[in-house]
Amino acid sequence: MAAKQNLVEWSDQFSVHIAAIDEEHKHLFDLLNIVNSAIVYGKGKEILEYALTELIIYTELHFQHEEAAMEKYGYPGLAMHRIEHKHLIDQVHGYIKKYHDGILGVTEFTIFIKGWLINHIERDDLHFGNYLLGKGVV
DSSP states (O other): OOOOOOSOOOOGGGOOSOHHHHHHHHHHHHHHHHHHHHHHTTOOHHHHHHHHHHHHHHHHHHHHHHHHHHHHTTOTTHHHHHHHHHHHHHHHHHHHHHHHTTSSOHHHHHHHHHHHHHHHIIIIIHHHHHHHHHTTOO
C-alpha cells in the first residue's frame, strides 16, 4: 500500500508564533489534506462534499477568529485583511458553484486553496503574528 501523500505539510515556516492561530492554520491544512485524500483515493462524492463543506465552514470560522483578534488588539491592517478574507470566501463560493455545475474539477479548487492559504499565511498572517508578539500576546 502506498504511503499517504498530503497536498500540504505544516512546517515552522508557516508559524505566526501565536498558538491559537497556528492551531487553526494546522487544522485548515488537515482539512485540505482530507479533501485531497478524498480525491486521490476516490472516496466518493458524498465524502468529498462533506470534506469540502467542512473546509469552507472552518475557513470562515477561522477568519472570524482572526478578525476578532485584530480588532481586539487594534491591528492597523484589519481593513485590508478583511478584504482579503472576503475576496477568498467569494472566490471559494464561485469555485464551488463551478464544481457543482460541472465546469470545474475539485482538484483545481484544492490547488487554488493550497496556494492561497500558503501565500496568505506567509504574506499577511505573519505580519499580524509579529504585531501580536510586539503587543506581548502569545
